[in-house]
Amino acid sequence: MANGKIPYKIYLSEEEAPKFWYNVKAHMRGAHAPFIDPVTGRACTSAALKKVFCDECVEQELNDVDELIEIPDGIRSFYRMFRPSPLVRAYFLEQMLGTPAEIYYKFEGNNTSGSHKLNSAAAQAYYAHEQGLKALTTETGAGQWGTALSMAAAFYGLQLDIFMVKVSAEQKPHRREVMRTYGARVIPSPSDTTAAGRKLLAEFPGTGGSLGCAIAEAVEKAAKTESCRYVLGSVLDHVLLHQSVIGQECKIALDKYGVVPDVIIGCCGGGSNFGGLIAPYMGERLQGDNNVEFVGVEPASCPTLTRGKFAYDFCDSAKTTPMAKMYTLGCGFMPSANHAGGLRYHGMSPVISQLYHDGYIRAVAVEQTSVFRAAVDFAKCEGILPAPESSHAIKVAIDEALECKRTGKKKKILFGLTGTGYFDLSAYKQFNDGVMSDVIPNDDDLKKGFESIPRCKANEGLL
Ligand SMILES: *Cc1c(COP(=O)(O)O)cnc(C)c1O
Numbered sequence: 367m368a369n370g371k372i373p374y375k376i377y378l379s380e381e382e383a384p385k386f387w388y389n390v391k392a393h394m395r396g397a398h399a400p401f402i403d404p405v406t407g408r409a410c411t412s413a414a415l416k417k418v419f420c421d422e423c424v425e426q427e428l429n430d431v432d433e434l435i436e437i438p439d440g441i442r443s444f445y446r447m448f449r450p451s452p453l454v455r456a457y458f459l460e461q462m463l464g465t466p467a468e469i470y471y472k473f474e475g476n477n478t479s480g481s482h483k484l485n486s487a488a489a490q491a492y493y494a495h496e497q498g499l500k501a502l503t504t505e506t507g508a509g510q511w512g513t514a515l516s517m518a519a520a521f522y523g524l525q526l527d528i529f530m531v532k533v534s535a536e537q538k539p540h541r542r543e544v545m546r547t548y549g550a551r552v553i554p555s556p557s558d559t560t561a562a563g564r565k566l567l568a569e570f571p572g573t574g575g576s577l578g579c580a581i582a583e584a585v586e587k588a589a590k591t592e593s594c595r596y597v598l599g600s601v602l603d604h605v606l607l608h609q610s611v612i613g614q615e616c617k618i619a620l621d622k623y624g625v626v627p628d629v630i631i632g633c634c635g636g637g638s639n640f641g642g643l644i645a646p647y648m649g650e651r652l653q654g655d656n657n658v659e660f661v662g663v664e665p666a667s668c669p670t671l672t673r674g675k676f677a678y679d680f681c682d683s684a685k686t687t688p689m690a691k692m693y694t695l696g697c698g699f700m701p702s703a704n705h706a707g708g709l710r711y712h713g714m715s716p717v718i719s720q721l722y723h724d725g726y727i728r729a730v731a732v733e734q735t736s737v738f739r740a741a742v743d744f745a746k747c748e749g750i751l752p753a754p755e756s757s758h759a760i761k762v763a764i765d766e767a768l769e770c771k772r773t774g775k776k777k778k779i780l781f782g783l784t785g786t787g788y789f790d791l792s793a794y795k796q797f798n799d800g801v802m803s804d805v806i807p808n809d810d811d812l813k814k815g816f817e818s819i820p821r822c823k824a825n826e827g828l829l
Pocket residue numbers: 480481482483510511599600601633634635636637638639640708709753755756784785786
């Protein structure tokens with residue numbers, strides 16, 4: 367097959383679909399620094415983590431040894447509804463650009479929730495069910511994660527409470543309705559159902575809420591509810607592990623045609639889709655078996671990797687979670703309100719952070735108007751209306767392909783198309799009306815964010 371013409375869509379049969387997730391940490395010497403408990407100042411124990419997260423997810427979180435982790439039948443059976451996801455050779459995009467490069471993309475938007483987030487939602491709901499738990503809590507900002515988890519919770523028969531940032535709940539009533547249709551309770555945050563919410567409401571009666579507060583409410587609710595755990599949709603190692611199903615499928619499909627990408631590109635919010643997409647290729651690279659280039663793309667308005675600090679920080683702005691060593695803009699950093707995409711997290715996956723720090727990943731920051739221009743070009747030639755987040759990867763893939771046109775190089779480019787943009791039409795409206803702007807933080811704005819990074823012992827010499 368090696369020289370056969372590559373089809374527009376490279377299909378995998380159910381038999382060919384991956385049976386294992388890929389744990390890239392098995393090939394990272396020393397993996398990455400442990401989570402630190404802000405109260406004791408020491409590494410978090412697995413027992414402490416198991417009070418918040420499902421047991422099996424904690425085991426996976428702390429596993430730095432096993433390269434392959436079996437995907438249980440109960441999850442593979444759910445994955446069958448929407449996986450394998452299409453791997454597309456972007457012939458129309460190549461033609462439009464007039465590039466000698468080969469462009470491939472992996473499309474994760476063909477499920478009702480509209481993004482890759484269902485890959486980890488399914489796994490986390492399954493493990494909660496297997497543990498005999500009855501309920502889950504989580505937070506959602508833009509709503510993609512909440513939607514994905516509501517689908518998974520319905521499938522595995524779990525009650526789900528979603529704390530949705532109040533402004534998002536008001537701005538995105540349709541997303542909220544999808545979650546409710548799948549049986550989730552959607553609680554606008556801050557709410558009067560938790561101490562954290564009541565405290566914030568007392569201080570700021572008119573507040574529209576924040577992701578940090580929604581996280582604090584969801585964690586508190588899980589801790590106070592019998593047979594209930596909290597689940598998170600990005601950043602953590604076990605979420606990246608579940609997302610490695612994306613990279614595993616790419617590799618199986620491309621191997622059939624003897625294609626090895628020269629460059630792999632993904633957008634980075636908390637780092638889960640990018641970490642999952644690159645996992646098996648990064649594992650090979652760390653063992654010296656390939657020379658693939660890895661490019662993470664972030665918004666210029668929230669430039670975590672390109673301008674952040676590598677230090678211990680809280681995962682939420684309410685400072686309730688353990689501290690992770692990661693690239694961060696500071697847990698108090700507030701990205702500009704007019705930024706249309708959902709890549710607004712202040713931190714970055716510790717795995718991606720460490721790999722970037724060690725020089726295995728290149729990071730690029732792009733401005734949102736250029737991202738939407740790329741999104742529209744892509745929609746017109748490849749048909750899919752992309753999510754603004756995904757369009758960050760499209761933008762950089764197009765730039766790579768145009769560079770190939772200039773130099774005559776025939777690079778093989780693979781990028782992650784994480785989702786669809788049907789719930790982001792107000793952002794597209796801004797773009798179409800010509801009123802979208804680019805707000806980039808200046809050094810003073812960043813300095814304010816950095817001041818929110820804890821001055822703790824673990825950070826001595828890092829700030
Ligand atoms: C949440 C989301 C992202 C960013 O999250 P990661 O954890 O960095 O993958 C990217 N694209 C879409 C469509 C999303 O919903």
